[in-house]
Amino acid sequence: MSKVSCSLPDPQLLEGAKAAFKQAYAPYSRFRVGAALRTSDGRVFFGANVENASYGLGRCAEQSAVQAMATAGAREFTEIVVYSEATPPASPCGACRQILFEFSPEARVVCVNQHGDVVSGRVAEFLPHGFRLEQRDDGHEVGTL
Ligand SMILES: [Zn+2]
Numbered sequence: 001m002s003k004v005s006c007s008l009p010d011p012q013l014l015e016g017a018k019a020a021f022k023q024a025y026a027p028y029s030r031f032r033v034g035a036a037l038r039t040s041d042g043r044v045f046f047g048a049n050v051e052n053a054s055y056g057l058g059r060c061a062e063q064s065a066v067q068a069m070a071t072a073g074a075r076e077f078t079e080i081v082v083y084s085e086a087t088p089p090a091s092p093c094g095a096c097r098q099i100l101f102e103f104s105p106e107a108r109v110v111c112v113n114q115h116g117d118v119v120s121g122r123v124a125e126f127l128p129h130g131f132r133l134e135q136r137d138d139g140h141e142v143g144t145l
Pocket residue numbers: 060061062063092093094095096097
């Protein structure tokens with residue numbers, strides 16, 4: 001990821017991601033993550049990781065934030081801040097990278113930790129060649145009947 005840089009997060013999103021971090025439900029891993037994103041129309045949504053005794057059912061903070069955004073009817077975000085107490089800062093997992101890519105491949109991702117360490121870049125830089133279901137082989141365009 002040579003293109004990933006270290007630009008500072010939006011202060012409001014950083015505070016939101018920290019607040020979400022405090023709400024994380026991570027009794028099994030004890031690895032808490034908070035996320036906050038800003039939509040193209042300026043709304044802010046939050047997410048925290050939520051684990052489950054059935055481990056595979058756990059949900060990442062980034063996914064939670066995107067679910068909140070999509071449920072509110074928003075379909076595009078410009079920046080997501082991911083906060084953790086990991087060094088280096090926790091980066092979105094592969095599944096989350098694809099989920100972020102679905103909505104906003106050009107959005108900025110800023111991963112931050114409690115020391116102020118930052119790793120950032122565009123979603124498409126975190127997930128080069130992300131999957132898109134735009135057209136089937138038979139020419140049928142997705143989203144049409
Ligand atoms: Zn994830």
